[in-house]
Amino acid sequence: MRSEIITAPETEAPATPVLVPLPRRRARARRGLTRWLLVVVLAVLSLPFVFPTWWMATSSLKPMSEILRRVPTLWPQDPSFDAYGRVFTLQPFAQQYWNSLYIAVVVTLGTMLVAAMAGYAFARIRFPGANALFVLVLVGLLVPAEVTIVPLFRIVNTLGLVDTHWPLIVVPVLGAPAVLAVFIMRQFFLGLPTELEEAGRLDGLGRWGVFWRIAVPLSRSALGAVAIFTFLKSWNLYLEPVVYLSSKESFTLPQALTQYVDAYGGPMWNVQLAATTLTVLPVLAVFLVAQKQFVQGLAHSGLKG
Amino acid sequence: MSAHPTRARRTAAAVGALGTALALTSCAGGSSAPAGEPETPDEPVELRMTVWTADEAQLELFQTIADAYVAENPELVAGVSFETIPFEDYTTALTTQLAGGNAPDLAWVFESNAPEFVASGALVDLRPVLEGTDGYAADDLVPSALSLWEDGDGLYAYPFSTSPFAVFVNTDQLAAAGQPNPADLVADGGWTFDAARDIAAATAQDTGKQGLVVRDFDYQAWENLATVWSGWQAQPWSADGTECTFTDPAMVDALTWFHDAVFTDGALPEPGTTADFFAGDAAMTITQISRASSLDDSFSWDVVPLPAGPAGQQDVVGQAGIGVFAAGEHPDVAADFLAYFTNPENAAQLAAYFPPPRASLLNGEDLAAANPRLSAEQLEAVVVESVQDAVTKPAHASFAKLSETVRAELDALWVEDADVEAVLADTCAAITPLLED
Amino acid sequence: MAASAAVRRDRLVGYTMVAPVVLGSLAFVVLPLVMVVWYSLHEWNVLANTFTFVGAENYQRMAADPGLADALRATLWFSVGLVVVNIALALLLAVLLNQRLPGTTTFRTFFFSPVVVSLVAWTIVWSFLLQADGGINGFLSVLGVEGPNWLRRPDAAMAAVIIVQVFKNVGLNMILFLAALQGVPEELQEAARLDGAGAWRRFRSVTLPLISPTVLLVSIITIVGSLEVFAQIDVLTGGGPGSSTTVLVYYLYQQAFRFNEFGYASALAVLLFVIVLVLTLLQWQSRKRWVFHEV
Known part of the structure; x- marks a missing residue:
């Protein structure tokens, strides 16, 4: 564990008495100026990151004609929340929200469990064929979704699971999307000192006991990173739901967003953007609250290196 | 992956007024057997139709018609469901369903896919069922509207939506620029592409906005230019689809006119410029008349037929069809349902959204009842007369590949100093192998 | 050399722990990949429903x-x-x-x-x-x-x-x-x-x-x-x-x-x-x- 070095490094010279030698003070002043320049650089760099999201949120309050303006307007000329009401009347949006939420939660929990077990076993337990099996699993990291969507659909159809949520839960938890999580957990456990586990064994814990009572609690930060990755991925999954699901009540959010169209198939931008805003803001809020945890979780995880 | 404004609108147009649809199929090549009289199944079956509309009112109407059918035929069907596939991903999802062995019973088919679907043998011949259904009045169907969906004597989809292209005019902008009213020009025979170009250029000059927009073209969906080059009697390929005609004088003239109107006269927006007529960004637009629903009252507007070209005035319609998949589980029942779904009474109801291919329903009054934004006179002038003798946008059994290849070649045309003849020669060189396939 | 009971038990735990992801990879990664390779040896037009073996022609x-x-x-x-x-x-x-x-x-x-x-x-x-x-x-x-x-x-x-x-x-x-x-x-x-x-x-x-x-x-x-x-x-x-x-x-x-x-x-x-x-x-x-x- 390297938690002691996770705190951000000090970049400033330690606090000094008021009477510092002149060159030093000048150096500090220069550094202060540089720092403010860097803040300005950051602010300018932020623009392309922030503006589209800003546009998305504010455009949900605009009428269609204003949204389609070539040079976007920063603030609606005449803000209106009408679109938000229509989000819920045009589709069972609450149901779809719930679908996305419960699928993402189940997938996240399932992936954490599967990845923790597999990651632990690949890192800690010696069994014949471990390396070969690990390589087999890693193949999943290399397969774009478009490559296997047709055979996967055939498999799902053969099992009679079309228009159910099963393929959206089982395939991510056990298939290619889980591989990155397994990899992260394995790297984490590789870097974990063995002393604590040995102590546990001396106390009479079996392998499962060590795993549940010692290894899993210690891996909370890495599991946190896995959870965030997995949740985001499931929350934004698009191609698979479009292919597997056919009734509106079973749709997930990214798919539902494309269904706000007028009688001629033209998108109702303001309603679509209102629905999009509703799907994005909660996730952004969670990140805002949990980002410290997130960064540190990654710092602890194998991804740090 | 979804709605880009451009693509979405392009698709919307394709779907929208004119209608297109997609169809699915199964059975191996060649024409499949015609749908027969449905034998009563052991137990009532469930039918599934894929559509790309997500409009509640439309889906509700479909369901009402379907429920009535179920009530009349309880021993045949237990229910009909309408499955909305997002517009942008319609073909992907449908194709995946087909590839996965899960073909729907019925499906909407995009116009541009029509020859491919018709020729593939994926769809069931509907003619025997439609003609054999009491009260269907199959002879009421406008023959020209059906031709895209026919192969020999077979009819492989029903063009439930047949919507003409027209020119919408922002009369406020034209008046402010002191330009003549196109409706007056129509009356005295002066409504030509040249006149439209001059009005568009002058108005754009005056407003600082755009002149004439060929909606959904966006320098990508080139087939929408059919609304222009048809005035020159130009076509991308011969009627039998085997010979490239991009290099014919008519096409060279038409595209030279178009190129110069864009780059010399400034009458049309240049590539990479988005202008939405309905948002007030352009003086005129060529699109399907069903887009009238996109108009609010922020400016006054009119709708007129397509202008005349050197070869005279030619109407163009867009279509969408409904087909029955031979690979579906119950093609006979599905065809019987389609005959009910589109019988005269139900076609009149569907006309609220989709101009029907039935002569008896193609009159200004009936259509006006369904299209409150347009007057009976406007509809009479633009819809009724045009459906009879209209051409459709280009179609081909290999349309997807042709569309992509032509798009890539024509990109060289959309620069100021393009050599029109050379680009079109390259285009023909590129697509000739595909046409000969 | 027979492993001791403890080692065997430990191995069993290892296999159990990796079983979900290994079986999942077989079913949802390897099997689809094999199917894709199989498809690649065919001319398959979904619309016309033709599926003909053509060997390496696609390659x-x-x-x-x-x-x-x-x-x-x-x-x-x-x-x-x-x-x-x-x-x-x-x-x-x-x-x-x-x-x-x-x-x-x-x-x-x-x-x-x-x-x-x-x-x-x-x-x-x-x-x-x-x-x-x-x-x-x-x-x-x-x-x-x-x-x-x-x-x-x-x-x-x-x-x-x-x-x-x-x-x-x-x-x-x-x-x-x-x-x-x-x-x-x-x-x-x-x-x-x-x-x-x-x-x-x-x-x-x-x-x-x-x-x-x-x-x-x-x-x-x-x-x-x-x-x-x-x-x-x-x-x-x-x-x-x-x-x-x-x-x-x-x-x-x-x-x-x-x-x-x-x-x-x-x-x-x-x-x-x-x-x-x-x-x-x-x-x-x-x-x-x-x-x-x-x-």
Whole structure:
């Protein structure tokens, strides 16, 4: 564990008495100026990151004609929340929200469990064929979704699971999307000192006991990173739901967003953007609250290196 | 992956007024057997139709018609469901369903896919069922509207939506620029592409906005230019689809006119410029008349037929069809349902959204009842007369590949100093192998 | 040699623990891949429902397909451009955010926010901004620069697609680098500073080697990801102008879902898989040369 070095490094010279030698003070002043320049650089760099999201949120309050303006307007000329009401009347949006939420939660929990077990076993337990099996699993990291969507659909159809949520839960938890999580957990456990586990064994814990009572609690930060990755991925999954699901009540959010169209198939931008805003803001809020945890979780995880 | 404004609108147009649809199929090549009289199944079956509309009112109407059918035929069907596939991903999802062995019973088919679907043998011949259904009045169907969906004597989809292209005019902008009213020009025979170009250029000059927009073209969906080059009697390929005609004088003239109107006269927006007529960004637009629903009252507007070209005035319609998949589980029942779904009474109801291919329903009054934004006179002038003798946008059994290849070649045309003849020669060189396939 | 009961029990636990993901990989990764290879040996038109064994014909066709050559060239440019710009920007942002500047938390949130925004909304906004007379060129003209017609010129279109994609996802890589930077012991930096090393020198010689494992992993993930980018290209350029932004996945998608050539598309999928595999192996092999220490 390297938690002691996770705190951000000090970049400033330690606090000094008021009477510092002149060159030093000048150096500090220069550094202060540089720092403010860097803040300005950051602010300018932020623009392309922030503006589209800003546009998305504010455009949900605009009428269609204003949204389609070539040079976007920063603030609606005449803000209106009408679109938000229509989000819920045009589709069972609450149901779809719930679908996305419960699928993402189940997938996240399932992936954490599967990845923790597999990651632990690949890192800690010696069994014949471990390396070969690990390589087999890693193949999943290399397969774009478009490559296997047709055979996967055939498999799902053969099992009679079309228009159910099963393929959206089982395939991510056990298939290619889980591989990155397994990899992260394995790297984490590789870097974990063995002393604590040995102590546990001396106390009479079996392998499962060590795993549940010692290894899993210690891996909370890495599991946190896995959870965030997995949740985001499931929350934004698009191609698979479009292919597997056919009734509106079973749709997930990214798919539902494309269904706000007028009688001629033209998108109702303001309603679509209102629905999009509703799907994005909660996730952004969670990140805002949990980002410290997130960064540190990654710092602890194998991804740090 | 979804709605880009451009693509979405392009698709919307394709779907929208004119209608297109997609169809699915199964059975191996060649024409499949015609749908027969449905034998009563052991137990009532469930039918599934894929559509790309997500409009509640439309889906509700479909369901009402379907429920009535179920009530009349309880021993045949237990229910009909309408499955909305997002517009942008319609073909992907449908194709995946087909590839996965899960073909729907019925499906909407995009116009541009029509020859491919018709020729593939994926769809069931509907003619025997439609003609054999009491009260269907199959002879009421406008023959020209059906031709895209026919192969020999077979009819492989029903063009439930047949919507003409027209020119919408922002009369406020034209008046402010002191330009003549196109409706007056129509009356005295002066409504030509040249006149439209001059009005568009002058108005754009005056407003600082755009002149004439060929909606959904966006320098990508080139087939929408059919609304222009048809005035020159130009076509991308011969009627039998085997010979490239991009290099014919008519096409060279038409595209030279178009190129110069864009780059010399400034009458049309240049590539990479988005202008939405309905948002007030352009003086005129060529699109399907069903887009009238996109108009609010922020400016006054009119709708007129397509202008005349050197070869005279030619109407163009867009279509969408409904087909029955031979690979579906119950093609006979599905065809019987389609005959009910589109019988005269139900076609009149569907006309609220989709101009029907039935002569008896193609009159200004009936259509006006369904299209409150347009007057009976406007509809009479633009819809009724045009459906009879209209051409459709280009179609081909290999349309997807042709569309992509032509798009890539024509990109060289959309620069100021393009050599029109050379680009079109390259285009023909590129697509000739595909046409000969 | 028979293993002891304890060792056997331990092995059993190991197999049990990896069983879900191993069986899942067999069912949902390996089996579909085998099916794709099988499809690639057929001419399969979904619409016409023809499925005919043609042997290696699809692979021979690849060799003579000018469209594929264009697609591979576009893929190369796209992936190289994306990886270089993405990694460089991610590192820059991470280093800047690691300076304890005022507002760091806010900026971190800003840079990360596109990661959670829907790709659809993101790309739509950019397609407006990149119009010839759109927001970007409007901004440039204020600076006295005349911007190109971004999405209509081959080189500019490729650059635009790359940039839009980088802004969307660079936040994730930035966070990974930031986490790695925070793991670099301050004592080493301090020692280098006392040795008189400037900021760039310290970064080159101390920081970069220490975070090189992260750089390796991030570039692998980014390269693999770059080969899967499809929707952005579809929305922004549709593969054009000409075929300048038709990358391999987009080409594959066209063949399968637009042209109904599932057999050929499956062969392209096999090619894509092999490319990803080879690239990853190459990077993994090269790690000893440039990665400072093993994980």
